[in-house]
Amino acid sequence: MNRKKILTKTKLQHFVLFFPGFLVFVGLIVFSIFLTLYYSFFDWDGLKRTMDYVGLTNYARALKNTAFMMSLRVTFFYAIFGTLITTVVALFLSTFLNKRNSLTYFYRSAFFFPQLISLVAVGFIFKALLSYIGIVNTLLESSGLNKINFLADPALAQWTILGISVWQTTGFATVLYLAGLQAIPPELYDSAKIDGANAWKKFRYITFPWLAPSFTAVTVFLFTGYMRIFDIIYVLTGGGPAGRTESVAIHIIKIGFNQFRISYASAIAMYMLVLVSVISLVLTSVLRRRENNLIS
Numbered sequence: 001m002n003r004k005k006i007l008t009k010t011k012l013q014h015f016v017l018f019f020p021g022f023l024v025f026v027g028l029i030v031f032s033i034f035l036t037l038y039y040s041f042f043d044w045d046g047l048k049r050t051m052d053y054v055g056l057t058n059y060a061r062a063l064k065n066t067a068f069m070m071s072l073r074v075t076f077f078y079a080i081f082g083t084l085i086t087t088v089v090a091l092f093l094s095t096f097l098n099k100r101n102s103l104t105y106f107y108r109s110a111f112f113f114p115q116l117i118s119l120v121a122v123g124f125i126f127k128a129l130l131s132y133i134g135i136v137n138t139l140l141e142s143s144g145l146n147k148i149n150f151l152a153d154p155a156l157a158q159w160t161i162l163g164i165s166v167w168q169t170t171g172f173a174t175v176l177y178l179a180g181l182q183a184i185p186p187e188l189y190d191s192a193k194i195d196g197a198n199a200w201k202k203f204r205y206i207t208f209p210w211l212a213p214s215f216t217a218v219t220v221f222l223f224t225g226y227m228r229i230f231d232i233i234y235v236l237t238g239g240g241p242a243g244r245t246e247s248v249a250i251h252i253i254k255i256g257f258n259q260f261r262i263s264y265a266s267a268i269a270m271y272m273l274v275l276v277s278v279i280s281l282v283l284t285s286v287l288r289r290r291e292n293n294l295i296s
Helices: 002-039 057-064 066-097 104-116 119-130 135-142 154-182 186-194 199-210 212-227 231-236 248-258 262-295
Strands: none
Touching: 002 262, 057 262, 066 104, 066 154, 066 212, 066 248, 104 154, 119 135, 119 154, 119 231, 154 199, 154 212, 154 231, 186 199, 199 212, 212 262, 231 248, 248 262
8 A cells, every 4th residue: 555655656756747848848849840830831921810721832832942942952061061070070089088198087178168158159259250350360361361251252151150060069979979988898999909909990890889879879969950050050141141051940030030921931841840850760760770780
């Protein structure tokens, strides 16, 4: 009897702790998704009291819109190159930080610090540094060199934003890889050393397979995060010049709140929801199978 009372009390406590978070999740995420889906079937500007039903017109219009397609290409540019570059840099840094010495903890904190800064703050910091009248160009001019249009040159703006994003996200990936490295039994490296394995073979047959779970988590988090990139672009360029840095998230905000085409913006948002969800599921499935193949 006492045991039943204890179990009932424990379940009640768990429910009390779980329900507020669940309510917030349903209210802010699930309800918003269904509301966006509902709006996408109408022609509504966000202000009128009435909405005209148009069916799939907004979805068909989006597929023919060159601005949306360009923003989709820009988004994939950030997602693919951002994930690849961040992964390589984070792997190198985590290997370096896995060595124990007096400065290791300082370096860990230093490399992770950018992750703690707000993305909006990061955008304003680099805007002050890299704008045409910013600190970097002022120093270049005072040194007798030509100024560089980091944010206004279409050829440079994309790569500038990508570099800043990689700088900001590398700390997160490094911590995950570092956790994976520290979970590898040292005995494996000792055995490999006795067998005469060089550094490459140790990485190929020990480090790389054991980092498979970390690699899966980092890849999925980074790719989906870059697919939703918004803050840094909005602060630095607003999507310019000529739409060369405009991600889908920026495009949705412009369409929905600047042009008052809420329904059309909702249709684009639903496209992105489905696209990111499918990519996440495929990536997770493929990388999980890779984990099993490497570890087995």
